[in-house]
Amino acid sequence: MPKKKKSAGQRQRAAARRQHQDHAGPPPGTESGTAAPEGARRAPAGARPSARSRPAARGKGPARGRRGAGRRRSSSRSLSSGAVIAVVAVVGVMVILFATRKAGDTGAGNATAKAIQQVTSVPASTLEQVGAPSGGWAPVRLPAGTPAVEASGKPMVMYIGAEYCPYCAAERWPMVVALSRFGTFSGLKGTTSGPPPEVFPNTATVTFYGSSYTSDYLTFSSAETETRTNAPLQTLTSQQQQLFGTYNTQQVTGSNGAIPFVMIGNLYTWAGTSVDPGILKGKSFNQIAGVLADPNSSIAKAIDGSANGITAMICQLTGNQPTDVCSAPYIQQAQSALPAS
Amino acid sequence: MRVARWVPPATLALALIGLGASIYLTIAHFTSPDVLACSSSGTINCSLVTTSAQSAFLGMPVAVLGLVWFVVMTLLCLPAAWRSENRFVHLARLAGTIAGVGFALWLVYAELFIIGAICEWCTVAHLAAFGLFAIAVVTAPDLLAREE
Numbered sequence: 001m002p003k004k005k006k007s008a009g010q011r012q013r014a015a016a017r018r019q020h021q022d023h024a025g026p027p028p029g030t031e032s033g034t035a036a037p038e039g040a041r042r043a044p045a046g047a048r049p050s051a052r053s054r055p056a057a058r059g060k061g062p063a064r065g066r067r068g069a070g071r072r073r074s075s076s077r078s079l080s081s082g083a084v085i086a087v088v089a090v091v092g093v094m095v096i097l098f099a100t101r102k103a104g105d106t107g108a109g110n111a112t113a114k115a116i117q118q119v120t121s122v123p124a125s126t127l128e129q130v131g132a133p134s135g136g137w138a139p140v141r142l143p144a145g146t147p148a149v150e151a152s153g154k155p156m157v158m159y160i161g162a163e164y165c166p167y168c169a170a171e172r173w174p175m176v177v178a179l180s181r182f183g184t185f186s187g188l189k190g191t192t193s194g195p196p197p198e199v200f201p202n203t204a205t206v207t208f209y210g211s212s213y214t215s216d217y218l219t220f221s222s223a224e225t226e227t228r229t230n231a232p233l234q235t236l237t238s239q240q241q242q243l244f245g246t247y248n249t250q251q252v253t254g255s256n257g258a259i260p261f262v263m264i265g266n267l268y269t270w271a272g273t274s275v276d277p278g279i280l281k282g283k284s285f286n287q288i289a290g291v292l293a294d295p296n297s298s299i300a301k302a303i304d305g306s307a308n309g310i311t312a313m314i315c316q317l318t319g320n321q322p323t324d325v326c327s328a329p330y331i332q333q334a335q336s337a338l339p340a341s
Numbered sequence: 342m343r344v345a346r347w348v349p350p351a352t353l354a355l356a357l358i359g360l361g362a363s364i365y366l367t368i369a370h371f372t373s374p375d376v377l378a379c380s381s382s383g384t385i386n387c388s389l390v391t392t393s394a395q396s397a398f399l400g401m402p403v404a405v406l407g408l409v410w411f412v413v414m415t416l417l418c419l420p421a422a423w424r425s426e427n428r429f430v431h432l433a434r435l436a437g438t439i440a441g442v443g444f445a446l447w448l449v450y451a452e453l454f455i456i457g458a459i460c461e462w463c464t465v466a467h468l469a470a471f472g473l474f475a476i477a478v479v480t481a482p483d484l485l486a487r488e489e
Contacts, residue, residue, distance in 0.1 A: 076482035084475045087442055091449060091471075098453040110384070110457045195392030202393065229388055231375040284457070 111190025111206070115289035119173070119206065120180040120188070122292045122304060124328070127177075129295035132334045133309035134302060137274040139264075140253055141339045146266040149243065151219040155317045159208060160244055161260040162226040163233065164194030168260040169205035170277040175262070176206055177292065177307035181325045182314060183215025190285040193277075194228045200277035204285040209233060217318040218265075225259075264310070265317040268338070274306040308334045344423055344480045352418035352476050359469030360411035362462050366391065366404035379461050390460035395451040403448065407466055410441055414473055431484040435477050442474035 149156045159175060161168030169192070176185065188211045193203040208222035223234045236244060247253065248261045253271040263269045279302055280288060291297040292304060312334035315326035325331065369377045369391060379387030390396065396403050416422065417434040425431070445467040452459050 076486070077479070080478040080482060083439075083478050087446065087471065087474065090446060094450060094453055192389065195396075196394070227375065227388075229374050229392060231373060 111188075111285040111289070115190070115286040116188050116206075118289040118292055119176050120185055122177050122180075122307070124325075126293050126295045126300065127304050127308055127311075128328065128330045130301055130304040131308065131330050132337055133274060133305040136276075137270075137306065137309065139268045139270040139274075139309075139313070139339065141268055142247070142252075142266055149263055149266045151221060151239070154215075154217065154219045155265040156219045156221055156263075157265065157314060157317070158240060158243060158263040159220070159222040159260060160236065160240060160248075160262075161208075161222075161224055163191060163207050163209065163224050163228040164198060164226055164230050165259055166193040166198060166200035166203045166277045167273040168224075169193040169200075169203040170275040170280060171260045171262070171273040172205050172208065173280075173288070173292075173303045174275060174306035174310055177303060178310035178314060179213060179215075179220055181311055182217050182318065182322070183213055183220070185211055185213050187211040191228060194230065200281065203277050203280050204283055204288055205280075206285075217321050218314065264313040267317055268313045274309065275302050309338070312338060343484055348476060348480060349418065349420040349423040352423075352473055353415065353420070355469045355472040355476075356411055356415040356418045359466045359473075360408070360415055362465040362469070363404060363408040363411050366462055366466070367402070367408050370396075370402050370404040377460075377462060384457075384459055385461060386458035387460040387462060389458040390452055390456050390463060393451070393456045395448070395455060398444075406444075410437070411466070411469070413437060414441070418473070428485065431481065435481045435485075438470070438474040438477040441470045445470045 149158070157179065159172075161171070163169075176188065179185070188206045188208075191205060191207045193200065193205060195201050207224055209224040211222075213220040221237070221240060223236050223240055225232070225234055225236070227233050243263060244257070244261060247263060247269050248255065248257050248271050250256050253261070253269055255271040258271040260273060261269070261271045279299055283299070288299055288303075291299050294300050295304070308330060311325065312331050315321075315331060316335060316338075318326070320326035365377070369387075374388040374391045377387040377391070379385065391404070398406060414434075414437060417430065417437060422430050422434070448463065449467060452463070
């Protein structure tokens with residue numbers, strides 16, 4: 001094989017190598033200046049290899065390339081492991097924060113026990129400060145002689161609605177506040193109205209489905225006919241069906257079967273809502289429940305004010321019982337503002 | 342074989358599990374969320390999650406986006422794809438899983454802190470996405486380095 005002629009650069013590097021050997025001994029990886037295979041040189045037993053003798057410290061050519069690639073791969077592996085650990089850590093932190101979240105941070109329809117209690121026990125002082133319901137709500141006074149609406153020997157309040165319905169969602173708030181002054185709910189759960197494209201989608205509310213109500217003064221009959229995603233939920237009882245068909249008409253309520261439909265015994269009825277669902281937009285159940293005791297809150301003014309109007313009607317139905325509720329001046333005032341037959 | 346023998350079947354299984362969950366969620370999206378075998382009250386509430394404002398991204402249902410993603414990942418996790426000499430296949434798998442797990446993190450955040458409910462079937466898809474991500478990033482250094 002013909003010997004290639006060295007270039008000027010190669011000659012210079014060779015001269016420098018010879019000079020280096022004269023002063024510092026053989027280059028790394030060689031015995032007496034003769035090239036040895038990588039890794040062939042062994043340090044004396046028990047001796048720590050010097051920096052110069054460690055191949056990685058001064059590798060040249062293909063060996064250095066392989067070692068460089070190895071280092072890059074090693075750092076890539078560290079980066080990969082770090083990325084996996086980082087994702088696990090992020091999820092872990094989110095789960096911990098979720099598990100230890102404050103009551104007000106739960107989702108739109110999730111209600112804590114405390115929030116349910118806040119709805120069912122709005123202070124009388126707040127209700128008094130809020131006073132009468134705001135305008136725009138027009139319950140109908142049923143004519144004298146309307147047959148009694150009763151169940152179990154007590155006058156009956158009836159609600160017919162559906163979980164998807166945003167107006168029902170808005171109306172349940174004052175109904176729960178008002179009815180809680182005459183009796184006790186159990187099994188109330190938070191939910192939201194239907195998703196888009198429903199108007200006022202995902203309005204936070206309670207559902208009467210699965211709840212029960214006991215009172216010494218009245219009975220409460222409710223039905224949620226569909227879930228928030230329009231699946232059938234509850235079927236009307238024959239009594240509910242008869243009342244709904246008789247009174248939820250164009251002639252009586254001005255609607256043809258709209259929901260929510262509410263009857264306060266044989267005294268008052270309405271189809272529609274006394275609370276604008278728009279004011280609840282973007283609020284979670286716990287946020288709404290949390291402001292009901294604040295008479296300066298616009299949400300409390302709407303819901304508590306409407307509750308006072310419903311309370312005034314129920315007081316008429318129960319013969320102004322219980323007196324601690326019905327004899328309150330603001331309830332008397334609300335009664336005087338109710339439509340006459 | 343360029344990766345450990347268990348990698349291709351494991352990733353293919355994860356992709357198929359995620360694909361199954363996505364198909365189920367997509368069917369529920371276009372029919373009714375009530376078809377999902379899942380609690381509909383309390384913290385576990387698929388219906389609440391799949392009908393929330395966060396169930397769509399740029400107007401596209403997230404269930405459909407997940408379906409498309411898992412179809413692509415299934416293709417990229419076939420044994421032939423793992424054996425591929427084409428660097429782009431491995432880069433695409435890596436980039437896809439990074440994007441997928443990033444989106445899954447956002448959805449988990451939305452479930453926990455915006456919607457306040459967890460969807461079991463979505464969680465199956467999220468776990469599958471995370472598994473794919475973990476395997477893809479751990480195998481990537483070797484796969485991509487050999488192409489150098």
